[in-house]
Amino acid sequence: MRYLRLLVMAASALYAAEVQAKPPAYQQCVELHLDQFRKAELDAAKELQRALVALxxxxxxxxxVRKNYEFGLRLRKLNLDLELSVSKALCID
Structure with a gap:
């Protein structure tokens, strides 16, 4: 759970600086996609907690389960760049 929060905060901080120079509509669009990513991460963390309690x-x-979750976090971190690139492309159109 702690790693998840750090990952979300780091991703938010890194991309917030990049998005600051863009038009407001673009910023809102990218922030919407980032919010969706954060929600998915939070849902995954909640599911992990439920699984650990059940087990x-x-x-x-x-x-x-923890090892699998950490592996999933690493994969999502790698996919975050791709996801944001797609989000930016969608926001430009």
Whole structure:
């Protein structure tokens, strides 16, 4: 959960500086897409918490779930650049 918050904050900070020089309509469009990304990340974190609670009697399975979640976070981080590029292209049209 902590890594998720750091990831979202870092992504927001990095792209906020880049978006500042764009027209307001463009900024709103990109922010909408970023908000959708943040919501998906938050939903994934909530699902992880529910899974860990459900598996509290199985610590070895919890460990596997955490590793899979961390791998998913790395993949989403790599895909964030692509997602933002697509969002920017959609916002320009």
């Amino acid at each position: 509290r009697d199985f610590p070895e399975v919890q460990k596997t």
